[in-house]
Amino acid sequence: MDYSLLLSEFRRVVEFPDKEFLKLTPLIERIRVKKNEHLLKAGDISRKVYFVEEGCLRQYLINTNGEERNIYFKVECGWCSELESFLNNTPTELSIQALEDSQLLAINEKNWIYAVTHIPPFTMYFIRAQQQTNYMLKKRLGEATIETPEEKYIRFLQEEPQLLLRLPLFQIAAYLGITPETISRVRKKIGSK
16 A cells, blocks of 8 residues: 555654654554544544545534534644543544545554554654644634634635635634634625725
């Protein structure tokens, strides 16, 4: 099987020799999911970590008002998981859903533990990737508390322009923490400038 996209992603972050990568490939399974299919639902225990080869996933939660709030979207070369649940074998409050037909690489808990303990570049990659994720989430949380809806939308356009073409506006609104009506007004206002 071709794992070149995965290897490229690892090597973007750390040095990952071929001999170490060959130890990893038997631990991976390739899966396909259909649009709108859930990989994980709130209340489940996460059993796998996913790498997106093709498609788009979202991780989201449902707030106390019953509204869906997207935490993030993952497209090609992105990892999607609920590590808290996965590592601690506890139910999650988050859900993971395919927004497009998607092809994923998955690693289960047993294989993950083996990879972390026996393949040092894999471990280093995930330490660095987790640091990047933590930074991104803190940055996004800070921005969300001070930005206007218009500023949020403009930032989204600058940081994630490819997602605008792939996602319906209501999903983007749920990510930005604004209503679909507000995002329509913002788009109209920006378009008239």
